[in-house]
Amino acid sequence: MRWALVLALTAAYPLIVYFSLGHIEPRYLALLLLVLGGLRWLAGGAQQAVQARWVALAALVLAGSTALLNMSLPLKLYPVLVNFALLIVFGLSLVRGPTVAERLARLQEPDLHPRGVVYTRHVTQVWCSFFVLNGSLSLATALWASEKTWALYNGFISYVLVGTLMAGEWLVRRQLRARWERVHP
Structure with a gap:
């Protein structure tokens, strides 16, 4: 179930960001990346745990960069x-x-x-x-x-x-x- 949510959010991610930019500051959109990173961390099964956790960590770094810089590039x-x-x-x-x-x-x-x-x-x-x-x-x-x-x-x-x-x-x-x-x- 978690992987389905991760896949759905990942697929919708560019459109969510596009329609949100200009209305919401990038630092608040960083929450979406935090959610995706967190879900990837939790959804990583035994075999995919290492890869899922690295992707989750990188997503968290992008989210942190977005929050600190308040720029859309890390989101993109x-x-x-x-x-x-x-x-x-x-x-x-x-x-x-x-x-x-x-x-x-x-x-x-x-x-x-x-x-x-x-x-x-x-x-x-x-x-x-x-x-x-x-x-x-x-x-x-x-x-x-x-x-x-x-x-x-x-x-x-x-x-x-x-x-x-x-x-x-x-x-x-x-x-x-x-x-x-x-x-x-």
Whole structure:
């Protein structure tokens, strides 16, 4: 339940910040980051505890910076933080194994074929590339774009890109699976 709340608040975060700036001082919006940081801290399960706590700590640092400086920039850096954290989680899974994509695939197919393991490794690499690109664009909008552009990118376009990547991967996977089943009935 806590993770659902964290995900919902994280997804809505850019829009909440955008519609609040100009009406509420950034230092008061820091409370939203405090809530997100606190929820991430509490929601971290046994496996994700270390990563969740680092993200929570970084969110708390951004919230503290916002409160002290009363500036919106630390607030706008939160999506960068989320992309960086996901890059670290996915990237570490490439080094330590099994990859994030493999773990997800094994939920549906516990006896994943070795070809599937190779494929999920490539999928994890693609996601790592995506997080680098998306995080870079989030950073660019935070530093140099208007608040409206920042909110549009981080609160809408980035989610469309995530959905497009997920749908594209699903289509590729279906095609590869069909091809594999034709060759190896």
